[in-house]
Amino acid sequence: MERETPRVVPVAERHKADWRRLYDGYAAFYKTQMTDEIADTVWGWLHDPAHVLNCLIAEDANGKAIGLAHIRAMPRPLSGAECGFLDDLFVDPDARGQGVFEALFKAMDAMAQDKGWAMVRWLTQEFNYRGRSAYDRIATKTPFILYQRETP
Numbered sequence: 001m002e003r004e005t006p007r008v009v010p011v012a013e014r015h016k017a018d019w020r021r022l023y024d025g026y027a028a029f030y031k032t033q034m035t036d037e038i039a040d041t042v043w044g045w046l047h048d049p050a051h052v053l054n055c056l057i058a059e060d061a062n063g064k065a066i067g068l069a070h071i072r073a074m075p076r077p078l079s080g081a082e083c084g085f086l087d088d089l090f091v092d093p094d095a096r097g098q099g100v101f102e103a104l105f106k107a108m109d110a111m112a113q114d115k116g117w118a119m120v121r122w123l124t125q126e127f128n129y130r131g132r133s134a135y136d137r138i139a140t141k142t143p144f145i146l147y148q149r150e151t152p
Contacts, residue, residue: 004061006100008107011046011055011068018065019043019057026068026090030125042070053087056107058100066095069104071111074121084112086122089131101134 011019020039027034045051058067067090074085086108091100112120123146124131135141 006058006060006066006095006098006103008056008058008067008103011057013047015057015065016043019055019068022065022068022090022092023088025092026088029090029128046070054111056104056111058091058095058103058107060095065092066098067091067100067104069108071108071120073115073117079118082115082117084108084115084117084120086120089122096130105138 020043023039023042024034042053045053046055052072054071056069056071057065060066068088069086070088071084071086073082075081076083089101089104091104108120112118121142122135124135
């Protein structure tokens with residue numbers, strides 16, 4: 001029997017519990033504490049039409065959320081254009097290898113085309129070997145190095 005391709009939809013109120021489960025998994029992978037305050041803030045952003053952050057949810061055949069992608073517009077001053085920026089991507093460990101990653105990127109490609117973005121960029125940690133292996137199949141690794149300076 002052929003496996004059904006996950007369906008990707010914009011996040012909706014019905015996804016709240018599954019979104020939180022996935023977002024908690026994402027935070028745990030990056031060894032970051034997820035609190036109700038942080039999650040509630042992000043959930044609010046996702047449902048505020050004036051906020052830049054969007055969320056795509058991959059669903060299985062039963063409508064259960066099995067993957068998420070937080071994506072937003074990012075200005076590119078040197079080109080005078082915007083591109084997409086993928087902040088967070090997470091696939092339920094039980095759903096990995098089932099086309100969720102590919103379905104999320106296909107939906108992001110459609111979003112990028114719709115918004116006129118020439119590209120989507122993202123960062124990942126050095127130790128994210130499984131993710132990097134997948135990214136290496138679909139994208140070009142850039143020579144940029146990320147720096148961070150805390151606000152005094």
